Amino acid sequence: MLHREERNLDNIPVGSLGIIPVDGCQEMGDKVNDYLVKWRKESLNQHKEDLLFHEYVKDNYIIDAQVPRFGSGEAKGVIKESIRGMDLYLMLDVCNYSLTYSLNGQVNHMSPDDHFQNLKRIIAAVGGKARRINVIMPFLYESRQHKRSSRESLDCALALQEIVAMGVDNIITFDAHDPRVQNAIPLSGFETVPPTYQFVKGLLERYDDIQIDSEHLMAISPDEGATSRAIYLANVLGIDMGMFYKRRDYTRIVDGRNPIVAHEFLGTSVEGKDVIIIDDMISSGESILDVAKQLKARKAKRIFAAATFGLFTSGMERFDRAYEEGLIDAILTTNSIYQSPELLKRPYYISCDLSKYIALIIDTLNHDGSISDILDPNERIQHLVNAYKEKQNQK
Known part of the structure; x- marks a missing residue:
């Protein structure tokens, strides 16, 4: 920091x-x-x-x-x-x-x-x-x-x-x-x-076995809008990135938006890799969980979802099920907005303090x-990652 x-x-x-x-x-x-x-x-x-x-x-x-x-x-x-x-x-x-x-x-x-x-x-x-x-x-x-x-x-x-x-x-x-x-x-x-630095810090403090290289870790954008966030994370960590784009049904409007028909993936293989899905917010969670399901179908190892704002507008039940089924391993959001007591109790939740x-x-x-x-956390992230790798080498 x-x-x-x-x-x-x-x-x-x-x-x-x-x-x-x-x-x-x-x-x-x-x-x-x-x-x-x-x-x-x-x-x-x-x-x-x-x-x-x-x-x-x-x-x-x-x-x-x-x-x-x-x-x-x-x-x-x-x-x-x-x-x-x-x-x-x-x-x-x-x-x-x-x-x-x-x-x-x-x-x-x-x-x-x-x-x-x-x-x-x-x-x-x-x-x-x-x-x-x-x-x-x-x-x-x-x-x-x-x-x-x-x-x-x-x-x-x-x-x-x-x-x-x-x-x-x-x-x-x-x-x-x-x-x-x-x-x-x-x-x-x-x-x-x-808040990229806070995400990296929160993840590395919770897990001590993440291998930060392109062979074992990948940054994923869940849609076109989050691509720049995933590219930045991939660049500072020196890993590959992939992205999904949403196919929507533009003939219908549900809850004020065109419903998503499918998520299509662009990028290299995620097989056997830990992946970090990064976005600006988790609203209902439908989109991020669908992406996690597709990544698991492509044989991704662990899935971490990081979003600046955890709105969780449809409650936590679907995330509980996804965690129990092994779809997601951790969800990281910041404390910049209200966090309910129910959210803070979840075993898979990591709060990133701003x-x-x-x-x-x-x-x-x-x-x-x-x-x-x-505003530019690159230097701090490099220091954090180097200290993390050094600690791993001492084991």
Whole structure:
């Protein structure tokens, strides 16, 4: 992992640091805050007497902000302390369906639309008093609707334009479904961060017998959209890659999309090899499990599925069956969105923690420093793989 002390943080901070985890993102916010408090206390002597670093070291960077609701379901954003001149980082998890609110006595679960409205309420409550507003939204709101193929809305592009018009300077997201959506806001900061390092780390910590070479390991893209992710993983690990493409029935629409008829494979033989299926999200799981079934039919050895976001919209039962039948050996997703207690109990599940990564990004941006090294994990992956192989050789 890239350590804080390895970066040049000599720049004067943009403003006093403040973090606002919007409702549903408090757990991640607390973890990020803990890292920042620890790091800045360690650098206390370096800037102790410098007025430009006033309030640089604090016991807590989280700003007291709330979004209370009226009985009618309406809400408002409230900030309960001064944020004037601050460099604010608003953290949002639009996928946290565990939160509920009362609507005329009925219990409603929070939808992505509700979470996005809460983000706008907090931005509105800031009222232009902060020096800079940055939004960290790991799952980019409405990013699955990233292009127009008929007379359709472009919700993600509109949402980006809306929050930029409200005063947001930078938007940080993870593994955007299609990063070209940033073309909607060409004059604003937009970064999409790959969690490839966290996947490799999570997998190598769980398994000590993976042979990282083209004879024993392969990266697989489950569809055309994930090809660039699989190519990158294959290149940094020095292994081969293969891909599936989806044959769809364009005469029908089921659950808002054309149903998949079959997955066709392109690539070298997977026989006897461990494979890593990599994608940006697991939704119902239908696609990834069908790909796993096809790989097993081609005599693949172990199958690991890695996706930035584990939505699991149809529950865990089908994954339980696939694990019991030997179709999949492990599923890796990040903690950037809500993880249900049921998911965390699964023996085949590996959670990849992004809190330190997000803290590094916030710490660097607050100093107006370059985050290029943080965004490119190649060097860190090589270090991790070399240490792993060295450990294997010592056995």
